[in-house]
Amino acid sequence: MKALVLAGGSGTRLRPITHTSAKQLVPVANKPVLFYGLEAIAAAGIREVGMIVGDTHEEIEGAVGDGSAFGLEVTYLRQDAPLGLAHAVLIAREYLGDDDFVMYLGDNFIVGGIEPLVRRFHDERPAAQIMLTRVADPRQFGVAELDTSGQVVGLEEKPAAPKSDFALVGVYMFTPAVHEGVAALKPSWRGELEITDAIQWLIDEGHRVSSTIISGYWKDTGNVTDMLEVNRLLLEDLDQRLDGAVDDASEIIGRVVVEDGADIARSRIVGPVIIGRGAVVRDSYVGPFTSVAEDCQVVDSEIEYSILLRRASIHGVRRIEASLIGRDVEVTPAPNTPRAHRLVLGDHSKVQISS
Known part of the structure; x- marks a missing residue:
């Protein structure tokens, strides 16, 4: 066959x-x-x-x-x-x-x-x-x-x-x-x-x-x-495995996989979560049902029930949920003034903004 x-x-x-x-x-x-x-x-x-x-x-x-x-x-x-x-x-x-x-x-x-x-x-x-x-x-x-x-x-x-x-x-x-x-x-x-x-x-x-x-x-x-x-x-079927670096100031709860080469510092990770090789999570919260691919960065941010593809970075953003974030995407906060949204979007994009 x-x-x-x-x-x-x-x-x-x-x-x-x-x-x-x-x-x-x-x-x-x-x-x-x-x-x-x-x-x-x-x-x-x-x-x-x-x-x-x-x-x-x-x-x-x-x-x-x-x-x-x-x-x-x-x-x-x-x-x-x-x-x-x-x-x-x-x-x-x-x-x-x-x-x-x-x-x-x-x-x-x-x-x-x-x-x-x-x-x-x-x-x-x-x-x-x-x-x-x-x-x-x-x-x-x-x-x-x-x-x-x-x-x-x-x-x-x-x-x-x-x-x-x-x-x-x-x-x-x-x-x-x-x-x-x-x-x-x-x-x-x-x-x-x-x-x-x-x-x-x-x-x-x-x-x-x-x-x-x-x-x-x-x-x-x-x-x-x-x-x-x-x-x-x-992710429901994950068994905890912490092959990467997790510092003493971080809290790991539940079924969390941290792949070799990943670096977790001063963060709270609540499983089930998988964090890929070379990923960096600092001063952040990563909530249940989140996949962080290799070489991503999550810094001073909160994310839950989402998928991050390779080399995506999230800096200083609260809060991201139910999102699919593509390769090499950068997510950062907008300036406080003027109060306006600044967007660079490709064809067929979908954006939801809370004003």
Whole structure:
């Protein structure tokens, strides 16, 4: 069995972060989201991975390399434009050959991995196996319609009037039968080749499509709210580890990781929190569910329930909450006079100001 990992796409919901970084490499608990998926694939016993990449291919390839760090063999497959999930299967046709495969969206996060799902697929071997979860607003997802016995009878992509609240999770398993369905597709109203249409083709042609309603935690980390929530969930499992420098004037409470090379002075850290290599925290408060990446600075400031990316610095600011702060960002207080806000913002930025 092979894996097809989708690591293209423009990440519009995470702008402006994704103007300069691949959305799959935005970290939660100081590790890129994509890495959790690759680790889950390796833990399921899969070794060969085809990775669909687009405009951010250099950054993805630089981070993942040949896959050996994950126990994988990665082959990169270029997609010139994000033309749909089924289009990714189409361009991977030669690589996939006649092997079964799992398709994994690189910005999705599933607690507990996929090993039980892969094992079930091996045992039952339907033409397709999909994962479903209940969502509050199914109009934002691919949606499955089930009959009274729980059998999948229909699928729609982002329907205006959903027939159920069961959304497709970003992990799919297929036999080679799906390739005939993909080859028969026409672009949808969105101009894309939809994987839901390919699965519907399998159903219409009499192939068996099975589903699993996952009871664990799943998130599509395509927006800031979901990124922060996944970060919170991962930090819950931290064990305290203080490899960096923590002076006697600092207070460490709860599950806190201070990586080697980090420096904590005259500060209060209330876990769960992770502070990366080379980070400096001085005269500050870092509250629960915060990830501070390597080489960041938090000085004379307060921050909680947030993610700081590499080399971000916060000096003299009270108080920051529920924020995603990008690489090399500088956050400082505005001058008291004149009473005005001075902003330098990129395209598609979002700013909330308390006046």
